[in-house]
Amino acid sequence: MINLKLLQKDFDGVSAKLTRKGVSSELLSTLKEKFEVLKTAKAEFERYQAARNAMSKEFGVYKREGKDINELKARIEENNLKVDAALEVQREAQVALETLAMTVPNMPDDTVPDGADENDNIEIKKVLMPKEFSFTPKEHWELAEENGWIDFERGVKLATSRFSVSFGMGARLERALINFMLDFNRGRGFEEVSVPALVNRQSLEGTGQLPKFEEDLYKMDGLDLFLIPTAEVPVTNLYSDEILTAGELPKKMTAYTSCFRKEAGAAGRDTRGMIRQHQFHKVELVAMTTPEKSEEVFDEMVNCASDLLTALELPHRLVNLCTGDLGFGAAHTTDLEVWLPGQDQYREISSISNTRDFQARRAKIRYKDGKKNTFVNTLNGSSLAVGRTLVAIMENNQNEDGSIDIPEVLKPYLGM
RNA sequence: GGAGAAUUGGGUGAGCGGCUGAAACCACAUCCCUGCUAAGGAUGCGUACGGGUAACUGUACCGAGAGUUCGAAUCUCUCAUUCUCCA
Structure with missing residues (x-):
């Protein structure tokens, strides 16, 4: 607000x-x-x-x-x-x-570039250079099917389009990635939390998904409960309507959840593969800080996600989102885009935002600073979207025969 | 599914029509005393919005909503949550 x-x-x-x-x-x-x-x-x-x-x-x-x-x-x-x-x-x-x-978005920071859409985002830096392939790299859905890792048809059979099923090493890799990410984040001082996948209206209003974006959410029939579109919603709202002590801040948390999005308005975009699914896994970072500390924590979060990609040996770049691409609640956002050689482009894999006191004002999250109460600053970011990370591993680590190399850091998680 | 009980400030918990924005205790903050891995004393201490340079002051809030009343934390109803007992 x-x-x-x-x-x-x-x-x-x-x-x-x-x-x-x-x-x-x-x-x-x-x-x-x-x-x-x-x-x-x-x-x-x-x-x-x-x-x-x-x-x-x-x-x-x-x-x-x-x-x-x-x-x-x-x-x-x-x-x-x-x-x-x-x-x-x-x-x-x-x-x-x-x-x-409640329908008015957050004020963008002065550092946010003007622009209409993602084409106007400003690249901050590249990390790791894409490697040269001696053959034409394939797209992930081809590799996924060749290796028997992902079954798109059966996902559709079970639910509807944009749902998929992972098998064997594909499923194991997802699990390994989730564990690796959570452990990595914990090493950076983020406390692990496990939260409900259903939340009420109030929570969604607190973080800004409601009242404006109800059509993007799955709502339980006859109940005022919604499937979470991101762990940001339950985790940020953990402390709604509470007054924290200054000593508790910054509060840094990480959570793994499934995320559910209707993807209304995304018809025709990324219909193949698992870039844009209705249900996907994501490990999230959420932080609450004093206003003075929030940029420091923001940098920690960006570095955390970027280092995670580096640890997985995935080339990526950081971009500063322009006004047109900025989310409803964000004052500024840095996206991490991973290189996908099969698609020959960078694609979003993480989005890290400082909402300053916008969400805190809605959700009434405050801290006692001496005598007076002040709204905290809330931040959130993915680290990372699991499905897209799997996509990136497949495309970047593919060999000419279609086999895929497993990143070293994941091997312990796979018993290798 | 049925029967009861509970829901008060950061925490525990009293209050059961006006003297209660709310006792007491704990926690917390400041100060005093003391001198050693701690104790004692004093004072302050809910939140939001508004008025005032300020001291201060008005309104609302005792799970949520509605009602009774000149007046409700306190009585009634509905709902939610928690607990206990019974199927």
Whole structure:
């Protein structure tokens, strides 16, 4: 949630930032107006309420002293009508404001480049150079089927399109990757947590998936529960509505979960293979920090994910997402893109974002800093998307005969 | 599935119509005393929003929502969660 007080105080500043994210300044001035309407309505209500409280107190005194209460009672009743009316006005103003405010994305940092889509992202650096192949490298679905690692048809049979099944070494590699990633992250100071795959509406509002992106989520029939699109949702919301102590920060966590996405609007994109599935495995990093420390922790997270790829000997690059590609809640995001020789391009394998206090404000995650309470900064990032990592291993480690070399770091996990 | 009980501030827990935003204890913070792997004393200490330079002050919040009442943490109803007992 954006800071409405800041919007009120520095409308032009906030407006300038949000215009870069495509938010119209008309919407923002409506928001500002609604905020002021609410404040006025609240003040009005509180005046009548204060009068009621005072008169009720007086009532008690009258009763005790045996005075006649009829006149006072009439005054109270008259005032009560105003209280009720004012409360109704205030409620409406509240709902109107919240409905609108929840749909406004986070303000991008000044370091975020302007741009329309992923083509305008700025490359930060490359890590490990792609190797030259003496043959034409194949795409992963070909390799996966040749090796019997992934069965796309049977996934469709069991569920629907964009579901797949891993067999044998494919399945074992997934498991090895998950364990390797969790251990690696733990070595970098991230505490492992295991969380529910179903969450309620409130949690999704806290991290920003709702109310705007409900069509991307799988919802349980007849229940207000959704399958998580990322572990970011349950892990970030672990501390919603809580006040942490400064000493507990930074809180660094890592979790493995399956993730579920409808991929609405992705029809026709990556329909082959396992780049874009409805269900996929992901190991996630989530951190909560003081505002002062959040960039430091952000760098730790980026390095963690990048070093993970390096450990797996996978060439990749870091890109700074432009305004058009930036997510709803992010103030800035660095994507890690892994080289896929079969596709002859870099593809996203991790996305690391600092949401600053945007999610904390929605989910009410605060910490006590001496006397006052402050919203924490929340950060999240994948380390890594397991399926895509498997894809990258297949494509980068393929031999001319179609066999695939196992990365050294995974061998202990496979009993090799 | 049925019957009961519970849900209070960071924690434990009292309160069961106005004197309660809430006792007490613990934790925490500051100060004093003391001098050694610790104890004692004093004071402060919920959250959110608003007004005020500030001291301070208004409103709301005692699981959630609705109701009764001049007035509700306290009474009633609905829901959620937890616990105990019974099938």
